[in-house]
Amino acid sequence: MLNDYNQLLTLLGNIPNELNFSLKTLSSFGTGGMAKLAVFPRSTDELITTINLVKGNYNYVVIGLGSNVLISDNGFDGVVISTKNVNSITVKSNLLTADCGVKISSVIKEMSDNCFSGLEFLVGVPASVGGAVAMNAGCYNKSISDAIKYVTTEVRTYSKSECEFSYRHSRFLNGETIIKVCFLMENSEEDVINEKLKSYKSARRNPKGKTCGSVFKNEGYFAGKIIDEVGLKGYKINGAQISNEHANFIVASETATSKDIYNLIKTVKEKVYKEKQIQLSEEVIYIGEF
Ligand SMILES: Cc1cc2nc3c(=O)[nH]c(=O)nc-3n(C[C@H](O)[C@H](O)[C@H](O)COP(=O)(O)OP(=O)(O)OC[C@H]3O[C@@H](n4cnc5c(N)ncnc54)[C@H](O)[C@@H]3O)c2cc1C
Secondary structure, three states, X not given: OOOOOHHHHHHHOOOOEEEEEEHHHHOOOOOOOEEEEEEOOOOHHHHHHHHHHHOOOOOEEEEOOOOOEEEOOOOEEEXXXXXXXXXXXXXXXXXXXXXXXXXXXXXXXXXXXXXXXXXXXXXXXXXXXXXXXXXXXXXXXXXXXXXXXXXEEOOOEEEHHHOOOEOOEOOOOOOOOEEEEEEEOEEOOHHHHHHHHHHHHHHOOXXXXXXXXXXXXXXXXXXXXXXXXXXXXXXXXXXXEEOOOOOOOEEEOOOOOHHHHHHHHHHHHHHHHHHHOOOOOEOOEEEOOO
């Protein structure tokens, strides 16, 4: 892999970028070190150009809204591509196509403005389309993949059945970058959609403070319940604390480091394994070295 960024900077031309960029602002935990280079494409064309320049030449990682990542305090030794400015939406018939950086909240709004139903259950999930599809985000026994028609990457377009969706997984995690996603929407009525949105909003219990949502996967058990049972609710390591509201959330204080959060995750896994012989696995994605 190359580590001379001068040539890359020239090739990026006017695609916005910043050398030695603090990644704290790109993660909902608000922690993490520096990236050698961060790139902020403003369109799918700029995103594809960026990927084609870095792929095979530089270490790189794509970040959407950073609501499910823990970034090392040592940062990322390579190029971080933020998709947050790649965000146009088109609606044609009952197909809604969204660029990877579009917020899920914007997709839901666009849908309801057009009297389409299908993704209301994701209301309140602070994700981008790319991140949500890569993670196959979901709740209430539904997943974003339920509404997908196809996904386009820098390489090709994949039909839903080719995306290898399973619980919090798709072929795009650590794979090709999702450039845009086409959702198949159901026609509905304004009142019905608003009622669904209201009920999902009132059911949602997002943790207060800086978190990544659920830290651990619920694989045949509820991780939060198990963590509670081993007595770790409220447990703290420096600036990182198991939420008092729900034990599957970790809340980061202003002074928290990624190391604090990582050590807390490690402590939880060790205690749960020792007391319950259950191997919890992380839903949160690590970026950089831990
Ligand atoms: C308050 C709160 C509530 C939450 N509630 C839920 C919930 O109910 N259900 C749920 O499933 N999750 C939930 N989450 C977790 C999180 O929002 C989801 O996992 C979401 O899908 C992550 O989207 P993102 O854009 O923030 O992705 P990021 O955190 O930026 O990235 C997550 C992963 O996706 C990859 N990625 C991002 N963009 C792309 C792309 N364009 N192409 C390929 N890979 C990409 C990244 O490399 C990384 O591996 C919650 C988080 C918070 C903070």
